Amino acid sequence: MTESLLSRRFATMGRHEPLFYNEPLHLVSAHGVWLTDISGRRYLDAYNNVPHVGHCHPRIVEALRSQASTLNIHTRYLNEHVVDYSEELLSRFEPSLNRVLLTNSGSEANDLAFRMAAQHTGARGILVTDHSYHGNTTLLAGITTGLRTHEPLAAHVRAFPVPDLDAAENRDRDEQEILQEALEQVQRAAEELVAAGHGVSAVIMETLFSTEGLPRVPEGFVTGVAETVRSAGGLVIADEVQSGLGRLGSHFWGYQKHGLIPDLVTLGKPLGNGHPVAGVVTTGDLLEEFGSRNEYFNTFGGNPVSAAVAHEVLRVIDEEQLTQRCAQLGDLVAQRMQQLVQAHPRLGAAKGSGLFFGLSVFADEDHRQPDGASAKALVESVKEAGVLLSRIGPSGSVLKIRPPLALSQQELPVLLEAVEQAVGNVLQAP
Ligand code: PMP
Numbered sequence: 001m002t003e004s005l006l007s008r009r010f011a012t013m014g015r016h017e018p019l020f021y022n023e024p025l026h027l028v029s030a031h032g033v034w035l036t037d038i039s040g041r042r043y044l045d046a047y048n049n050v051p052h053v054g055h056c057h058p059r060i061v062e063a064l065r066s067q068a069s070t071l072n073i074h075t076r077y078l079n080e081h082v083v084d085y086s087e088e089l090l091s092r093f094e095p096s097l098n099r100v101l102l103t104n105s106g107s108e109a110n111d112l113a114f115r116m117a118a119q120h121t122g123a124r125g126i127l128v129t130d131h132s133y134h135g136n137t138t139l140l141a142g143i144t145t146g147l148r149t150h151e152p153l154a155a156h157v158r159a160f161p162v163p164d165l166d167a168a169e170n171r172d173r174d175e176q177e178i179l180q181e182a183l184e185q186v187q188r189a190a191e192e193l194v195a196a197g198h199g200v201s202a203v204i205m206e207t208l209f210s211t212e213g214l215p216r217v218p219e220g221f222v223t224g225v226a227e228t229v230r231s232a233g234g235l236v237i238a239d240e241v242q243s244g245l246g247r248l249g250s251h252f253w254g255y256q257k258h259g260l261i262p263d264l265v266t267l268g269k270p271l272g273n274g275h276p277v278a279g280v281v282t283t284g285d286l287l288e289e290f291g292s293r294n295e296y297f298n299t300f301g302g303n304p305v306s307a308a309v310a311h312e313v314l315r316v317i318d319e320e321q322l323t324q325r326c327a328q329l330g331d332l333v334a335q336r337m338q339q340l341v342q343a344h345p346r347l348g349a350a351k352g353s354g355l356f357f358g359l360s361v362f363a364d365e366d367h368r369q370p371d372g373a374s375a376k377a378l379v380e381s382v383k384e385a386g387v388l389l390s391r392i393g394p395s396g397s398v399l400k401i402r403p404p405l406a407l408s409q410q411e412l413p414v415l416l417e418a419v420e421q422a423v424g425n426v427l428q429a430p
Contacts, residue, residue, distance in 0.1 A: 001026070001038060002024070002026040002038060005026060006019075006024060020388075020390070021379075021380065021383060022380060025037055025043070025383075025388075026038040029056075030045070030051070030055030030056055031054070031055055031056050032054045032055060032057075032404070032406050033045050033046075033054060033055070033403055033404050033406050033407050033408075033411055034055070035055065035388070041386070042386065043383070043386050043387065043388050044386060044387045044388070044403070044411065044414050044415055044418070045388050045403060045404060046387050046388055046389045046401050046402070046403040046407075046415050047388045047389050047390050047400070047401075047402055047403070048388075048402070048403075048404060049242060049247060049269055049270050049356075049402050049404070050269045050270060050273070050274050051273055051274050051404045051406075052245060052247075052269075052270035052271075052273050052313060052317075052322075052404060052405055053273055053313055053316040053317060053320070053322060053404070053405060053406055054273075054404050054405075054406030055274075055404065055406075057273060057316060057406070059312055059315075059316055060273045060274075060275075060309060060312050060313060060316070063308050063309050063311070063312035064275060064305060064308070064309050066308070067081065067304055067305045067308035067309070068305050070304075071304050072303055072304055072305045073303065073304060074299045074300070074303060075102075075297070075298060075299070075300075075301060075302050075303060076297065079304050079307075081304040081307035081308050081311070082102065082302040082303075082304070082307040084307070084311060085102075085302075085307040085308075085310055085311040085314075086100050086102070086302075086307075088311060088314050089279075089281070089310075089314065090281065092252055092253075092314075093253070093265070093281055094261050096261065096283050097261070097262075097265060097281050097282065097283060098283065098284055099281070099282055099283065099284055099286075099287040100279050100280065100281045100282075101279055101280050101282075101287070101296065101298070101301070102277065102278070102279040102298065102301040102302030102306070102307070103278045103279055103280070103298055103301040104276040104277070104278060104298070104300050104301050104306075105135070105268060105276060105278050106134070106135055106239070106241035106266060106267070106268025106269060106278050107134075107135025107136045107137050107140055107268075108135075108137070108278060108298075108301070109135075109241075109266040109267060109268055109278045109279055109280050110134045110135045110137075110140055110204065110237070110239060110266050111135065111137045111139050111140060112280050112296075113202070113204075113237045113264040113266050113280050113282075114126065114139060114201070114202060114204075114237070115290075116264065116280070116282065116286055116287075116290045117201045117202035117234070117235040117237065117263070117264065118201045118202075119289070119290060119293060119294075120235060120286060120289055120290075121199065121200070121201045121202070121233055121234060121235065122199070123193075123198060123199025123200055123201040123233060123234065124156045124198050124199065124201055125156050125157070125158070125190075125193030125194070125196075125198035125199050125200045125201055125234070126143055126154075126156060126157045126158075126193075126201060126202060126203075126204070127157075127158055127159075127160060127186065127189055127190060127193070127200065127202070127203040127204075127225075127229060127234070128143045128145060128157060128158075128159050128160075128203070128204055129145070129159065129160060129161070129162045129205060129206075129209065129212060130145050130146075130159045130160065130161045130162065130212070130394075131145050131146040131162075131211060131212045131213070131393070131394045132144075132145050132146045132204075132205075132206060132209075132211050132212055133145075133146045133147045133211045134204055134206070134239055134241075134266075138151075139154075142154030142157060143157045143204070145159045146211040146212065146394075147211075155196070155198075156193070156196075156198040158189035158190075158192055158193055159189070160182075160185045160186045160189045160225075161182065161185060162182075162209050162212050162215050162217060162221075163178050163179070163181075163182040163215065163217060163218060163221065164213075164215030164216055164217070165178065165215075165216045165217070165218060166215070166216050166348060166349045166351075166360070166367075167215070168366070168367055168368045175218045175219070176218075178218050179218040179219075179220055179221055179224065182218070182221060182224075183221070183224045183225065183228055186203075186224075186225050186228045186229070187228050190228060190229060190232040190234070191232075193232075194232065199233065199234075200229060200232040200233050200234035201234055201235070202229070202234050202235045202236065202237050202263075202264075203225060203226070203229040203234060203235075203236055203237065204237040204239055205222060205225065205236075205237070205238060205239065206238075206239040206240075206241070206242060206243065206254075207222065207238050207239070207240065207243050207253070207254030207255045207257065207258060207260075208242065208243040208248065208254050208257075208352065208353065208356060210242045210243065210356070210392060210400070211392055212392075212393065212394070213351075213358065213360075213392050213393025213394060213397070213398040214351040214352050214356075214357070214358040214392070214393075214398060214400075215351075216349065216351060221258075222255070222258035222260050223258055223259055223260050226260055226262070235263040235264060235286075236260070236262045236263050236264070237262060237263070237264045237265075237266060238253070238254065238255040238260065238262035238264070238265045238266070239266050240253050240254055240255070240265055240266060240267050241266060241267065241268035241269050241278070242269065242356070242402075243356060244265075244267055244270070245267075245270045245271065245313075245317070246317055246322055246323035246326060246354075246405065247270070247326060247354055247355055247356050247402070247405065248326075248330075248353040248354040248356060249323065249324075249326040249327030249328075249329075249330040249331075249353060249354025249355065250327055250330075250353060250354065252323060253265065257353065263282065263283065263286065264280055264281070264282045264286070265280070265281040265282070266278070266279075266280055266281075267279050267280075267281065270313070271310050271313065272306060272309050272310050272313065273309065273313045275305070275306060275309045275310070276300070276306065277306045277307075277309065277310040278301075279301070279302075317405070322405040322406075323405075325405070325409075326354040326355045326405050327354055328409075329354075329355060329407060329409065329412055330353060330354035330355055330357070332409075332412060333350075333355070333357055333401075333412070333416070334350060334357070336416050336420075337350030337357065337359060338350055340359070340419070340420060340423060341359070344423055344427050345365040346361065346362050346363070346364070346365060346371070346374070346427050347359055347360065347361060347362070347423065347427070348360030348361070348362055348367050351398070352401075355402065355403055355405060355407065356401075356402045357401050357402075358392065358393075358398040358399055358400055358401065359398065359399040359401070359419075360393075360397060360398050361374045361375040361378065361397050361398070361399065361427070362397070370393065370394075370395035370397035370398075371395075371397050372391070372393075372395040372396035372397045374397075374426055374427060375391045375396055375397045375398065375399055376391065376396065377426045378391075378399060378419075378422050378423065378426050378427075379391055379399070381421075381422035381425055381426050382418050382419060382422045384422075385417075385418035385421055385422060386414070386418060387414065387415055387418035387419070389401050389402075389419075399419070401415070401419070403415065
């Protein structure tokens with residue numbers, strides 16, 4: 001069954017979209033943090049941030065069923081669901097971020113944010129971090145540095161590195177010096193854009209730098225980048241598609257962890273718990289200006305079903321106190337990961353925040369050579385133990401652990417023990 005499904009998939013959809021695992025997982029159902037495959041085997045999902053409040057959460061399913069059986073229509077009619085949801089969503093932002101445009105995917109949201117920034121600044125130049133991903137439109141393929149794409153970096157784009165205090169070359173250096181050097185590179189990239197006649201329209205940063213491998217950035221880096229870009233006339237876009245909506249425990253949005261207030265915030269994946277909901281949050285002035293020049297219309301973005309589902313996601317986060325639980329579990333995880341790092345010389349610092357964390361894997365005990373092959377073996381071995389996770393970073397050497405927030409304290413040991421066991425198997429001393 002799985003074999004023939006795989007060949008039918010390749011025959012119809014091609015091979016462009018790689019499947020996870022040496023032997024792809026054929027899933028049939030899910031509940032909470034548990035996924036069930038075709039053979040009836042259950043896996044704890046420690047990878048997916050889309051089913052934010054848990055797979056097939058009964059309240060989300062009911063919100064979808066109830067609204068889908070009442071009214072679903074495009075967005076050019078008056079309907080309270082989209083307005084109710086927009087008010088509720090915006091109440092979770094700083095007062096200046098008080099307008100939202102809803103879309104269907106993170107890519108659409110980022111594309112729109114760049115369009116707004118270009119119109120506001122009159123410039124086209126874009127600054128982006130090394131080894132990042134922000135979506136799949138033609139514009140975004142031209143700024144992609146962290147995923148294989150045919151498109152070269154577009155002429156109006158410059159990438160700058162994100163410093164990692166844990167990297168071998170930074171270990172014995174002063175944090176201020178690392179920060180200064182990193183900000184000088186941003187300044188140079190901005191100057192290049194101006195010199196080439198593109199000007200600076202915006203910088204985009206994913207505020208936990210997930211695709212980059214969850215580097216531990218110097219204090220003041222994110223705000224420093226923002227200041228540099230604003231002095232060059234550009235706007236600041238925070239991409240919260242992965243880190244937003246309470247996942248970090250300590251803060252509802254990743255940019256808040258850095259003390260930054262962006263000009264545009266882009267949202268996606270977890271907003272609809274699996275139903276496609278995304279959007280751009282911005283200031284009244286920016287949206288007014290954009291609206292005065294464009295008739296922006298999005299057929300599905302903010303339709304009554306999407307809005308009802310996304311609204312229910314916010315209610316569940318509040319009522320089940322998921323952000324608070326995320327902070328508590330995140331502390332437990334951080335302690336256990338620290339113990340694991342101490343016990344295994346080839347593991348580097350535990351990274352991340354709340355229920356978004358990573359473990360660096362190295363080929364050597366001095367942590368100079370990132371080891372993507374061992375990280376891959378660990379992901380496979382953890383899967384054999386019944387837990388799903390993935391890996392990130394320029395060498396694919398950082399384990400990416402990002403379970404739905406529905407993970408309970410009772411389920412946490414299943415995840416931790418699978419990781420510990422796999423580390424024991426894969427990283428034994430030679
Ligand atoms: N930004 C980030 C940080 C992402 O991780 C992704 C998706 N992986 C996107 C944007 C694009 O979102 P979508 O796939 O919904 O278009």
